[in-house]
Amino acid sequence: MDRGDFRLEQLSEGIFEVSAAGSIRKIRDHHKKEPPRESFAQVGIDPVLIDTGSTRILLDCGLGMGLDRKEPDPDTSNIVTNLDIFGYRPEDIDMVVLSHLHYDHAAGLSFTAKTGVVSATLPNAKVFVQKNEWEAALRSLEEPTGINGMGYEPDDLYRLVADGRFVFLEDELKEICKGITVIRTGGHTPGHQIVRIRQNNRTIYYCGDLIPNETYLNRFVAGKIDTDTVKARKARMLLMQQAWRDQATLLFYHSVYRKTGMLVRDKNRGFVLKKG
């Protein structure tokens, strides 16, 4: 994807089915076009790679399927196989922004080596997370969060935190690299954050799970997927208005169909997505 001076790629891991309880499985043969099973939602998994020319940044890390040496799976794709497609090695990545710590966004960050030791998938990367998000992940070990879909699995992250790989953000707005700003929204989880990318008068927003795909633009989603529903709705509306004013491109992490687009206003349907 050409976005001016920055290189920007979506690293798609495929299409998955997620149950209300949060179990996930890959739809192996998507060509058969089986109707989605009831009570399962179909989602894409699409981390983003930004190469500014001097810094390589990943936005979320995917499911990490097949990274563990114990269970090799030649059929799967993950952050390492997808970086390889674009000519990057895991050690090339300088920074990772995790929108939040649910495992479908964070699991690719680590793997279990043959020896059973948890190791960093991206050995040179600093990981940017909101401080209150890490606290929420730790709390979830004692109190269930009560929301549908994917949850926290902080156990694998301890090692990385202990090794000083995490940078815990406490600011609502933080420019981590020239043109790349992390914005805390909360809502979906207490420390959920999105990313604004600006260069050459162009603005791009990576929406994380605040707007997982285009169907979230104008509907109130059935089932509780957000920790704080009201806060999430408000933050979602603010993002849509800002993105519309900026003529910004939106990048979606969980889309099955359109993974990017720009917003236009439709008098009957509110915000709708057009190519962009």
Ligand SMILES: [Zn+2]
């Ligand atoms: Zn998610």
